[in-house]
Amino acid sequence: MPNVAVLGCGYWGKNLVRNFHRLGVLGAIADPVPERLREAARRHDVPGLPVDTILASPEYDAVVLAVPAEQHAEVALRALEAGKHVFVEKPLALTVADGERIAAAARQAGRVVMVGHLLxxxxxxxxxxxxxxxxxxxxxxxxxxxxxxxxxxxxxxxxxxxxxxxxxxxxxxxxxxxxxxxxxxxxxxxxxxxxxxxxxxxxxxxxxxxxxxxxxxxxxxxxxxxxxxxxxxxxxxxxxxxxxxxxxxxxxxxxxxxxxxxxxxxxxxxxxxxAEPLALECRHFLDCVRDGRTPTTDIREGLAVLRVLASAEAALVRQAPRRAQARPQPGWTAHETAWIDDNVAIGAGTRIWHFSHLLGGSTVGRNCVIGQNVAIGPDARIGDRCKIQNNVSVYKGVELEDDVFLGPSCVFTNVHTPRAAIERKAEFRRTHVRRGATIGANATIVCGNELGPYCFVAAGAVVTKPVPAFALVAGNPARRIGWVGHAGERLDPDLVCPRTGRRYALDANGALVDAVAEFALAEAP
The missing domain is CATH 3.30.360.10 (Dihydrodipicolinate Reductase; domain 2)
Incomplete structure (x- = not known):
C-alpha cells in the first residue's frame, strides 16, 4: 500500500489522520500549529515534518491536503510536481482556472487526484x-x-x-x-x-x-x-x-x-x-493509487462541481445590488465601492479597497493589497504579494511579478507618442516589472522598459530605459545612483546591507551577485 502524508491536522484534518493511521499507511503529518502537530505526531506515532520536507522525500507516495481552501491549488500543484498522488479536500480549488491547472498537472505527472466529496x-x-x-x-x-x-x-x-x-x-x-x-x-x-x-x-x-x-x-x-x-x-x-x-x-x-x-x-x-463514510473514502483513494484506478470523485468530477460553484456564485453576484457586486469572494475581499469586471482572476488573500476597478482579462495574484482608486487592466498581470498604493493605473501590457511595491500616484505609460485624436492601441508596449522591485511615489515608467529584480525607483523619477537588478535610480531621466539589497536598504560602499549584513559584489559584467552564495542574482533579460 502507498505511504501517505497528511498535510493539516485541524478541524477536519484530524479525522483524515485518524483514518489513514487506522489503515496502516500514515507515514507523516504536517501542520502550521506546532502544539497541534506535536500532539498529533505523539498520538499516532509518526513524524511531524515541514511540508517542503514531505514533498521532497521519495518516501511518501501520496499526500492528503486538509489545508485551507485558498491553499488547495498551490499545494496540489507542488505535490504533483514532486510526483505525489493527491487527495484534496473539497473544494478542489477556488477558481475553475486553478482547477484546470491541477487537472493539466495531474495528466502530465500521471498521478491520481481525488477530491474529498465525502457523501x-x-x-x-x-x-x-x-x-x-x-x-x-x-x-x-x-x-x-x-x-x-x-x-x-x-x-x-x-x-x-x-x-x-x-x-x-x-x-x-x-x-x-x-x-x-x-x-x-x-x-x-x-x-x-x-x-x-x-x-x-x-x-x-x-x-x-x-x-x-x-x-x-x-x-x-x-x-x-x-x-x-x-x-x-x-x-x-x-x-x-x-x-x-x-x-x-x-x-x-x-x-x-x-x-x-x-x-x-x-x-x-x-x-x-x-460503515464510516470517511473510512470508505480513504480506502478508495488507497485502492486507486495502488491499482491505477480512476476515483469516483476524480479530477473531472471535482472540476464539474467547481464549475457549478462558479456559476452559482456569478448568479449570486447578478442578483445582488450593484454596490455589493464586489463583495468578498472565496479567499479574497473587496470593498463594496470597488468594481470587478467579469473574467478577472483574483488570488486568495488579496484585499481590494475603495473605488478601485479591475477590468476584464486581468489577473491578480495571492495576498496582494490594492489601495484606493486603483485601475488595473484590461489584461494586466499582477503577481503574488504585490502592494499597489492609492491612485495608480496598471495598464494593458504591464506585468508585475511577485512582491512588487507601487507607491502612490506612480505612472505607467503604454505608448511613446500619445495623441488624443489618434488611435494607437496597436502600438502598446510591454512593461515588465521583475520580482521584488519598488517604484516610489509619483515616479513615471515609460513603456517598453524592464525593471530588474529588486531594483528601487526613487520618488518622482522618470524611467526612460531598462533598470538593472538591485539598481537605485533617481532623477529625470532616471540614472543609477547606487545599489540596494533584498531588504530595500541602500548598500554601503563595501556593498553590504546595513539592515541584514548580507554581502554583495559586482561580477565582471557589472551585475550584482551574492558574495556568500556566489551566484548571480540578476536574471538575464
Missing amino acids: QYHPAFVKLKALCADGALGRLQYICSHRLNLGKFRQEENVFWSLAPHDLSMILGLAGAEPEAVEAVGHCYLHKHIADVTTTHLAFANGINAHVFVSWLHPFKEQKLVVVGDAGMAVFDDNRPWDQKLEIYRHKVVWRGGTPQPDRAAAEPVPLDE
Whole structure:
C-alpha cells in the first residue's frame, strides 16, 4: 500500500489522520500549529515534518491536503510536481482556472487526484445511486437537498462554498451531467457581504431539476436529500439511525375525474451496511493509487462541481445590488465601492479597497493589497504579494511579478507618442516589472522598459530605459545612483546591507551577485 502524508491536522484534518493511521499507511503529518502537530505526531506515532520536507522525500507516495481552501491549488500543484498522488479536500480549488491547472498537472505527472466529496462514499448514497441507475424510481424528475445548521460560521467564504459542494457532487452524480442553467439567491445577515443563506436551482438538459438550500443560520441541523421519480421517491436523511437513513416511498399520483390525487404508501427502509463514510473514502483513494484506478470523485468530477460553484456564485453576484457586486469572494475581499469586471482572476488573500476597478482579462495574484482608486487592466498581470498604493493605473501590457511595491500616484505609460485624436492601441508596449522591485511615489515608467529584480525607483523619477537588478535610480531621466539589497536598504560602499549584513559584489559584467552564495542574482533579460 502507498505511504501517505497528511498535510493539516485541524478541524477536519484530524479525522483524515485518524483514518489513514487506522489503515496502516500514515507515514507523516504536517501542520502550521506546532502544539497541534506535536500532539498529533505523539498520538499516532509518526513524524511531524515541514511540508517542503514531505514533498521532497521519495518516501511518501501520496499526500492528503486538509489545508485551507485558498491553499488547495498551490499545494496540489507542488505535490504533483514532486510526483505525489493527491487527495484534496473539497473544494478542489477556488477558481475553475486553478482547477484546470491541477487537472493539466495531474495528466502530465500521471498521478491520481481525488477530491474529498465525502457523501459520494456514504453507504446510503451509494445504494441510492444504484437504485436510481436500476430504474427503481423510474424517470428522475427533481432532486432537493437541504444542508442546514446553526454554525459553523465563516468569514473567508459564504455558506454556499462552505456547505454546498457535497450536495452538488451528489446531484451531479444522480443527474449524470452538468446543468445547463444555474440560478442562485443569497441573503446576508451576520456580515453584510457574506451570504448566510442561499437557495440554488439547477436545470439539466434531460429534464431533471434540482434545488439546494444551505444555511448556517438555522435553528436545527438537517442533512436531507430527496429524489423524486415518476415511479417512486427516496429520502436520504443522514441525521436518522442507520436503519432509517435511506427510505423509499412508493407514492403514486392517480387521476380521478380529471384531477390528480395522491395515493400514499408507507416508507420502505432500505437495508444498509453500516460503515464510516470517511473510512470508505480513504480506502478508495488507497485502492486507486495502488491499482491505477480512476476515483469516483476524480479530477473531472471535482472540476464539474467547481464549475457549478462558479456559476452559482456569478448568479449570486447578478442578483445582488450593484454596490455589493464586489463583495468578498472565496479567499479574497473587496470593498463594496470597488468594481470587478467579469473574467478577472483574483488570488486568495488579496484585499481590494475603495473605488478601485479591475477590468476584464486581468489577473491578480495571492495576498496582494490594492489601495484606493486603483485601475488595473484590461489584461494586466499582477503577481503574488504585490502592494499597489492609492491612485495608480496598471495598464494593458504591464506585468508585475511577485512582491512588487507601487507607491502612490506612480505612472505607467503604454505608448511613446500619445495623441488624443489618434488611435494607437496597436502600438502598446510591454512593461515588465521583475520580482521584488519598488517604484516610489509619483515616479513615471515609460513603456517598453524592464525593471530588474529588486531594483528601487526613487520618488518622482522618470524611467526612460531598462533598470538593472538591485539598481537605485533617481532623477529625470532616471540614472543609477547606487545599489540596494533584498531588504530595500541602500548598500554601503563595501556593498553590504546595513539592515541584514548580507554581502554583495559586482561580477565582471557589472551585475550584482551574492558574495556568500556566489551566484548571480540578476536574471538575464
